[in-house]
Ligand SMILES: Cc1cc2nc3c(=O)[nH]c(=O)nc-3n(C[C@H](O)[C@H](O)[C@H](O)COP(=O)(O)OP(=O)(O)OC[C@H]3O[C@@H](n4cnc5c(N)ncnc54)[C@H](O)[C@@H]3O)c2cc1C
């Protein structure tokens with residue numbers, strides 16, 4: 399079993415001390431959904447702001463002064479550099495402290511960490527994205543990376559699900575993709591209390607009934623809560639997807655982010671080093687990975 403190829407990921411921008419974060423300014427805070435805000439950061443050091451690079455699927459360790467540090471996926475695409483967009487759900491101590499900050503306040507950033515998606519391996523293939531809930535946070539970087547380099551990929555299909563239209567992260571952006579002719583964008587909500595939703599009203603896996611997918615030439619990138627993995631993986635396997643063409647972004651509790659503390663281990667692998675992007679093949683060979 400081989401972990402996802404790391405050759406396309408970027409190494410962290412190091413200070414003398416690997417735990418020392420770089421200072422970044424919050425330049426924009428956008429409320430997408432209640433308790434799910436999009437934070438745009440820019441490094442205070444202009445040279446670092448211009449030179450920082452990441453691969454889609456990599457994450458940073460974000461520190462909020464006085465509260466602590468948490469791993470957060472980079473939601474922006476490397477094709478749109480100089481700022482980092484982070485989609486953060488408010489759940490506890492650190493994320494609550496982040497939500498108390500305002501535009502122009504300072505935070506700390508270490509990274510980028512993790513393997514990221516194997517972007518070169520994906521070139522020339524069809525791509526299928528399936529995201530539920532906060533799963534859009536890591537997938538959005540790869541989605542825009544592929545759309546900004548459209549000629550490098552064949553067919554692109556995007557499936558995204560949420561409970562209601564008001565719960566759909568990046569809703570305006572996703573709805574704007576529905577009319578594009580070079581991508582099949584299928585959006586589903588479980589229910590539409592507003593009565594205004596003009597896309598699908600069904601569960602996310604039912605979107606497969608509206609898509610034409612050739613498993614032999616497609617890579618699937620999947621991210622969402624456990625229920626999404628359960629039903630999306632079943633549909634992919636029923637279609638005959640090879641297990642090493644199903645890519646997933648997985649989360650584990652992390653402390654150091656650099657393979658030192660062991661907090662994120664699954665079997666002999668560290669999510670912060672060998673992940674967070676794993677193939678389904680990895681997942682079935684490691685205990686309790688999903
Ligand atoms: C590689 C990676 C990428 C991530 N990307 C994002 C992202 O883009 N956006 C985002 O909002 N969150 C992301 N997370 C999750 C995020 O790190 C946690 O929500 C955060 O650490 C919570 O910190 P807190 O101090 O606010 O909450 P805490 O006070 O530590 O915890 C509050 C509650 O959240 C639960 N919790 C905390 N961390 C996790 C976790 N990793 N998985 C499941 N439950 C958890 C706790 O059990 C507790 O119930 C990512 C995690 C990893 C490992």
Ligand code: FES
Nearest residue numbers: 653655659660670
């Ligand atoms: S978070 Fe410390 S080893 Fe992964």
